[in-house]
Amino acid sequence: MVWLDTNSLKRYNNSPSILLFMDKFFEIIAGYGQFPFGIVVGIWLARGAYNQALKFMGQTHASLLEEKKQLRETVEAQQKRIDLLHDEAYSEKKRIGER
Amino acid sequence: MDILSFTIFAAICTAIAFLLIQLIVVFPAWRRFRIQKATTSLSKCLKRLNSDSLLNGKIHNGHYLHDRFYRLLFSFFLNDSPKIKSTANMGYDRDAEREMSQFRREINDLDPETTATIDEALSAITQIVILHNPVKFSIYLLRSRQSRVVRENGSFKKRMVRGGEYLTVSDKITFDTHCHA
Numbered sequence: 001m002v003w004l005d006t007n008s009l010k011r012y013n014n015s016p017s018i019l020l021f022m023d024k025f026f027e028i029i030a031g032y033g034q035f036p037f038g039i040v041v042g043i044w045l046a047r048g049a050y051n052q053a054l055k056f057m058g059q060t061h062a063s064l065l066e067e068k069k070q071l072r073e074t075v076e077a078q079q080k081r082i083d084l085l086h087d088e089a090y091s092e093k094k095r096i097g098e099r
Numbered sequence: 100m101d102i103l104s105f106t107i108f109a110a111i112c113t114a115i116a117f118l119l120i121q122l123i124v125v126f127p128a129w130r131r132f133r134i135q136k137a138t139t140s141l142s143k144c145l146k147r148l149n150s151d152s153l154l155n156g157k158i159h160n161g162h163y164l165h166d167r168f169y170r171l172l173f174s175f176f177l178n179d180s181p182k183i184k185s186t187a188n189m190g191y192d193r194d195a196e197r198e199m200s201q202f203r204r205e206i207n208d209l210d211p212e213t214t215a216t217i218d219e220a221l222s223a224i225t226q227i228v229i230l231h232n233p234v235k236f237s238i239y240l241l242r243s244r245q246s247r248v249v250r251e252n253g254s255f256k257k258r259m260v261r262g263g264e265y266l267t268v269s270d271k272i273t274f275d276t277h278c279h280a
Contacts, residue, residue, distance in 0.1 A: 035109045042116050049120040053128035060128075063135045070142035071176065077149035084154070 134230050137223040138175065144220035145172055152213045163202045164217070168267050172220060175227065180275030183231045187271035189239035189262065198268040199261075221263025222256060228266060 029036045148169070152158045158165050175183075206217050229236040266272055 034105070035112050038109065038112050038116070041109075041113055045113070045117055045120050046124070049124040053124050056125075056128035056132040060132045060135045063132070063139045067135070067139040067142045070139065070146045074142065074146045074149050077146060077154065081149065081154055 130230055130233075134227055137226040137230070140223040141172060141175055141220055141227075144216050144223070145176075147216045148172075148213070151216075152209065157209060157213065162205055163198070163268065164205055167270065168202075168217070168220075171224065171267055171272070174272075174274045174276060175224070177276045178274045179277050183228060183272060183274065185228050185232060185236075185266070185272045187228075187239075187266060187269055189236070189265065192265075192269065195265055195269050199264045202264055202268055218260050221267065222259040223263075224266055225259045225262035228272060229262075 032039070148158070153169075158169070160166070206214055209217070
Protein backbone atom coordinates (compact mmCIF):
# COMPACT_ATOMS: atom_id res chain seq x y z
CA MET A 1 0.00 0.00 0.00
CA VAL A 2 1.30 3.40 -0.94
CA TRP A 3 0.28 5.36 2.11
CA LEU A 4 1.91 2.90 4.51
CA ASP A 5 5.31 3.55 2.96
CA THR A 6 7.16 5.82 5.42
CA ASN A 7 9.88 6.49 2.89
CA SER A 8 7.32 8.33 0.79
CA LEU A 9 7.79 11.32 3.12
CA LYS A 10 11.35 11.61 1.90
CA ARG A 11 10.15 11.45 -1.66
CA TYR A 12 7.91 14.48 -1.11
CA ASN A 13 10.61 16.41 0.71
CA ASN A 14 10.61 19.22 -1.79
CA SER A 15 6.96 18.90 -2.83
CA PRO A 16 4.08 21.15 -1.77
CA SER A 17 2.71 20.76 1.77
CA ILE A 18 -0.67 19.45 0.58
CA LEU A 19 0.91 16.21 -0.57
CA LEU A 20 2.69 15.84 2.76
CA PHE A 21 -0.62 16.43 4.49
CA MET A 22 -2.39 13.80 2.31
CA ASP A 23 0.32 11.29 3.09
CA LYS A 24 0.03 11.88 6.81
CA PHE A 25 -3.76 11.76 6.54
CA PHE A 26 -3.79 8.36 4.82
CA GLU A 27 -1.26 7.06 7.34
CA ILE A 28 -3.54 8.04 10.22
CA ILE A 29 -6.62 6.59 8.49
CA ALA A 30 -4.81 3.31 7.86
CA GLY A 31 -4.07 3.16 11.57
CA TYR A 32 -7.80 2.74 12.32
CA GLY A 33 -7.90 -0.78 10.87
CA GLN A 34 -9.00 -2.63 7.79
CA PHE A 35 -12.27 -0.74 7.31
CA PRO A 36 -11.50 2.81 8.47
CA PHE A 37 -14.48 4.50 6.82
CA GLY A 38 -16.69 2.23 8.90
CA ILE A 39 -16.79 5.19 11.28
CA VAL A 40 -18.70 7.16 8.65
CA VAL A 41 -20.99 4.21 7.95
CA GLY A 42 -21.57 3.83 11.70
CA ILE A 43 -22.46 7.49 12.08
CA TRP A 44 -24.88 7.20 9.15
CA LEU A 45 -26.52 4.08 10.67
CA ALA A 46 -26.77 5.71 14.11
CA ARG A 47 -28.32 8.81 12.60
CA GLY A 48 -31.06 6.73 10.96
CA ALA A 49 -31.65 4.71 14.11
CA TYR A 50 -31.93 7.78 16.36
CA ASN A 51 -34.33 9.39 13.90
CA GLN A 52 -36.49 6.26 14.06
CA ALA A 53 -36.32 6.19 17.88
CA LEU A 54 -37.30 9.86 18.07
CA LYS A 55 -40.23 9.18 15.76
CA PHE A 56 -41.37 6.39 18.09
CA MET A 57 -40.99 8.73 21.08
CA GLY A 58 -43.19 11.31 19.38
CA GLN A 59 -45.84 8.68 18.67
CA THR A 60 -45.60 7.48 22.30
CA HIS A 61 -46.20 11.02 23.53
CA ALA A 62 -49.22 11.45 21.25
CA SER A 63 -50.59 8.13 22.49
CA LEU A 64 -50.03 9.21 26.11
CA LEU A 65 -52.06 12.38 25.55
CA GLU A 66 -54.83 10.27 24.00
CA GLU A 67 -54.77 7.96 27.02
CA LYS A 68 -55.07 10.93 29.37
CA LYS A 69 -58.09 12.17 27.43
CA GLN A 70 -59.74 8.76 27.52
CA LEU A 71 -59.15 8.43 31.27
CA ARG A 72 -60.70 11.86 31.87
CA GLU A 73 -63.76 10.74 29.92
CA THR A 74 -63.78 7.55 32.01
CA VAL A 75 -63.96 9.62 35.19
CA GLU A 76 -66.84 11.57 33.67
CA ALA A 77 -68.72 8.37 32.83
CA GLN A 78 -68.06 6.98 36.30
CA GLN A 79 -69.44 10.16 37.85
CA LYS A 80 -72.65 9.64 35.84
CA ARG A 81 -72.83 6.08 37.17
CA ILE A 82 -72.25 7.27 40.73
CA ASP A 83 -74.99 9.87 40.35
CA LEU A 84 -77.43 7.25 39.07
CA LEU A 85 -76.60 4.84 41.90
CA HIS A 86 -76.82 7.64 44.43
CA ASP A 87 -80.23 8.67 43.11
CA GLU A 88 -81.44 5.10 43.37
CA ALA A 89 -80.09 4.70 46.89
CA TYR A 90 -81.44 8.06 47.99
CA SER A 91 -84.92 7.41 46.59
CA GLU A 92 -84.89 4.01 48.31
CA LYS A 93 -83.94 5.65 51.60
CA LYS A 94 -86.64 8.28 51.15
CA ARG A 95 -89.22 5.59 50.42
CA ILE A 96 -88.21 3.67 53.55
CA GLY A 97 -88.36 6.90 55.56
CA GLU A 98 -91.88 7.63 54.32
CA ARG A 99 -93.06 4.26 55.54
CA MET B 100 -6.15 -7.61 0.99
CA ASP B 101 -7.99 -7.76 -2.31
CA ILE B 102 -11.21 -5.98 -3.11
CA LEU B 103 -13.47 -9.03 -2.56
CA SER B 104 -12.28 -9.81 0.96
CA PHE B 105 -12.44 -6.11 1.81
CA THR B 106 -16.07 -5.95 0.60
CA ILE B 107 -17.02 -9.02 2.62
CA PHE B 108 -15.33 -7.61 5.73
CA ALA B 109 -17.04 -4.24 5.30
CA ALA B 110 -20.44 -5.88 4.75
CA ILE B 111 -20.10 -8.03 7.87
CA CYS B 112 -19.01 -5.03 9.97
CA THR B 113 -21.93 -2.96 8.70
CA ALA B 114 -24.41 -5.76 9.40
CA ILE B 115 -23.14 -6.21 12.97
CA ALA B 116 -23.27 -2.43 13.59
CA PHE B 117 -26.80 -2.25 12.17
CA LEU B 118 -28.03 -5.09 14.37
CA LEU B 119 -26.43 -3.67 17.53
CA ILE B 120 -27.81 -0.17 16.91
CA GLN B 121 -31.30 -1.55 16.22
CA LEU B 122 -31.12 -3.64 19.40
CA ILE B 123 -29.84 -0.84 21.65
CA VAL B 124 -31.59 2.22 20.22
CA VAL B 125 -34.65 1.32 18.15
CA PHE B 126 -36.03 -1.75 19.93
CA PRO B 127 -36.51 -0.13 23.40
CA ALA B 128 -38.24 2.87 21.81
CA TRP B 129 -40.45 0.56 19.74
CA ARG B 130 -41.27 -1.50 22.85
CA ARG B 131 -42.22 1.62 24.86
CA PHE B 132 -44.39 2.78 21.96
CA ARG B 133 -46.19 -0.56 21.69
CA ILE B 134 -46.79 -0.69 25.48
CA GLN B 135 -48.18 2.84 25.39
CA LYS B 136 -50.39 2.02 22.40
CA ALA B 137 -51.80 -1.04 24.19
CA THR B 138 -52.38 1.01 27.37
CA THR B 139 -54.22 3.65 25.33
CA SER B 140 -56.35 0.90 23.83
CA LEU B 141 -57.10 -0.33 27.37
CA SER B 142 -58.14 3.17 28.45
CA LYS B 143 -60.46 3.42 25.45
CA CYS B 144 -62.06 0.11 26.43
CA LEU B 145 -62.40 1.29 30.03
CA LYS B 146 -64.18 4.42 28.85
CA ARG B 147 -66.49 2.49 26.52
CA LEU B 148 -67.38 -0.01 29.25
CA ASN B 149 -68.07 2.75 31.76
CA SER B 150 -70.27 4.73 29.42
CA ASP B 151 -72.07 1.68 27.99
CA SER B 152 -72.49 -1.66 29.63
CA LEU B 153 -71.66 -0.74 33.22
CA LEU B 154 -74.01 2.25 33.01
CA ASN B 155 -76.81 0.13 31.51
CA GLY B 156 -76.24 -2.60 34.09
CA LYS B 157 -75.41 -5.31 31.55
CA ILE B 158 -72.26 -6.16 33.48
CA HIS B 159 -73.07 -6.62 37.14
CA ASN B 160 -71.51 -7.65 40.38
CA GLY B 161 -70.56 -11.28 40.95
CA HIS B 162 -69.48 -12.16 37.43
CA TYR B 163 -66.01 -12.77 36.05
CA LEU B 164 -66.39 -9.66 33.93
CA HIS B 165 -67.00 -7.44 36.91
CA ASP B 166 -64.97 -9.15 39.62
CA ARG B 167 -61.83 -10.15 37.71
CA PHE B 168 -61.70 -8.50 34.31
CA TYR B 169 -62.75 -4.99 35.27
CA ARG B 170 -60.49 -4.97 38.34
CA LEU B 171 -57.56 -6.23 36.27
CA LEU B 172 -58.22 -3.47 33.75
CA PHE B 173 -58.15 -0.94 36.54
CA SER B 174 -54.94 -2.31 38.04
CA PHE B 175 -53.05 -1.49 34.83
CA PHE B 176 -53.71 2.20 35.52
CA LEU B 177 -53.00 2.01 39.26
CA ASN B 178 -49.63 0.34 38.73
CA ASP B 179 -46.73 2.31 40.16
CA SER B 180 -43.82 0.18 39.04
CA PRO B 181 -42.47 0.63 35.50
CA LYS B 182 -42.37 -3.16 35.14
CA ILE B 183 -45.37 -5.49 35.14
CA LYS B 184 -44.32 -8.95 36.30
CA SER B 185 -46.19 -12.19 35.78
CA THR B 186 -45.79 -15.71 37.14
CA ALA B 187 -48.10 -17.23 34.53
CA ASN B 188 -47.08 -20.08 32.30
CA MET B 189 -49.06 -20.54 29.16
CA GLY B 190 -49.09 -24.33 29.41
CA TYR B 191 -52.27 -26.39 29.57
CA ASP B 192 -54.20 -25.83 32.81
CA ARG B 193 -57.47 -27.70 33.29
CA ASP B 194 -58.97 -25.42 35.95
CA ALA B 195 -58.05 -22.35 33.98
CA GLU B 196 -59.56 -23.92 30.85
CA ARG B 197 -62.87 -24.46 32.65
CA GLU B 198 -62.92 -20.93 34.03
CA MET B 199 -61.94 -19.56 30.63
CA SER B 200 -64.88 -21.28 28.95
CA GLN B 201 -67.24 -19.80 31.58
CA PHE B 202 -65.67 -16.39 31.05
CA ARG B 203 -66.02 -16.75 27.27
CA ARG B 204 -69.71 -17.65 27.66
CA GLU B 205 -70.24 -14.52 29.75
CA ILE B 206 -68.57 -12.40 27.08
CA ASN B 207 -70.57 -13.97 24.25
CA ASP B 208 -73.85 -13.34 26.11
CA LEU B 209 -73.30 -9.57 25.75
CA ASP B 210 -74.06 -7.52 22.64
CA PRO B 211 -71.49 -7.67 19.78
CA GLU B 212 -70.06 -4.19 20.35
CA THR B 213 -69.23 -4.89 24.00
CA THR B 214 -67.82 -8.28 23.02
CA ALA B 215 -65.52 -6.59 20.52
CA THR B 216 -64.46 -4.04 23.16
CA ILE B 217 -63.66 -6.76 25.69
CA ASP B 218 -61.73 -8.78 23.10
CA GLU B 219 -59.67 -5.70 22.27
CA ALA B 220 -58.93 -5.14 25.95
CA LEU B 221 -57.92 -8.81 26.44
CA SER B 222 -55.60 -8.61 23.46
CA ALA B 223 -54.06 -5.41 24.84
CA ILE B 224 -53.51 -7.05 28.25
CA THR B 225 -51.60 -9.93 26.64
CA GLN B 226 -49.57 -7.51 24.54
CA ILE B 227 -48.56 -5.47 27.58
CA VAL B 228 -47.56 -8.53 29.61
CA ILE B 229 -45.60 -10.04 26.71
CA LEU B 230 -43.82 -6.75 25.97
CA HIS B 231 -42.82 -6.47 29.64
CA ASN B 232 -41.53 -10.06 29.69
CA PRO B 233 -40.50 -10.58 26.05
CA VAL B 234 -38.23 -13.60 26.26
CA LYS B 235 -40.20 -15.61 28.79
CA PHE B 236 -43.58 -15.16 27.16
CA SER B 237 -42.51 -15.68 23.61
CA ILE B 238 -41.12 -19.05 24.69
CA TYR B 239 -44.30 -19.90 26.59
CA LEU B 240 -46.52 -18.91 23.67
CA LEU B 241 -44.45 -20.99 21.29
CA ARG B 242 -44.48 -24.18 23.31
CA SER B 243 -47.88 -24.01 24.98
CA ARG B 244 -50.59 -26.48 24.17
CA GLN B 245 -53.25 -23.80 24.38
CA SER B 246 -51.63 -21.83 21.61
CA ARG B 247 -51.24 -24.99 19.53
CA VAL B 248 -54.95 -25.67 19.86
CA VAL B 249 -55.66 -22.14 18.70
CA ARG B 250 -53.07 -22.28 15.94
CA GLU B 251 -54.97 -25.09 14.27
CA ASN B 252 -58.01 -22.91 13.67
CA GLY B 253 -57.25 -19.39 14.73
CA SER B 254 -55.31 -16.27 13.95
CA PHE B 255 -52.63 -14.47 15.95
CA LYS B 256 -55.27 -12.06 17.27
CA LYS B 257 -57.42 -14.93 18.57
CA ARG B 258 -54.38 -16.34 20.34
CA MET B 259 -53.78 -12.94 21.95
CA VAL B 260 -57.41 -12.79 23.14
CA ARG B 261 -57.07 -16.27 24.56
CA GLY B 262 -53.89 -15.29 26.40
CA GLY B 263 -55.79 -12.34 27.89
CA GLU B 264 -58.56 -14.68 29.05
CA TYR B 265 -55.99 -16.92 30.70
CA LEU B 266 -54.27 -13.98 32.41
CA THR B 267 -57.65 -12.71 33.65
CA VAL B 268 -58.94 -15.94 35.17
CA SER B 269 -55.63 -17.26 36.54
CA ASP B 270 -54.85 -13.98 38.37
CA LYS B 271 -51.09 -14.29 37.90
CA ILE B 272 -50.06 -10.73 37.10
CA THR B 273 -48.44 -8.96 40.04
CA PHE B 274 -48.94 -5.21 40.26
CA ASP B 275 -47.11 -2.74 42.43
CA THR B 276 -50.02 -0.59 43.58
CA HIS B 277 -48.90 1.46 46.56
CA CYS B 278 -50.48 4.63 45.26
CA HIS B 279 -47.89 7.07 46.56
CA ALA B 280 -49.64 9.92 44.80
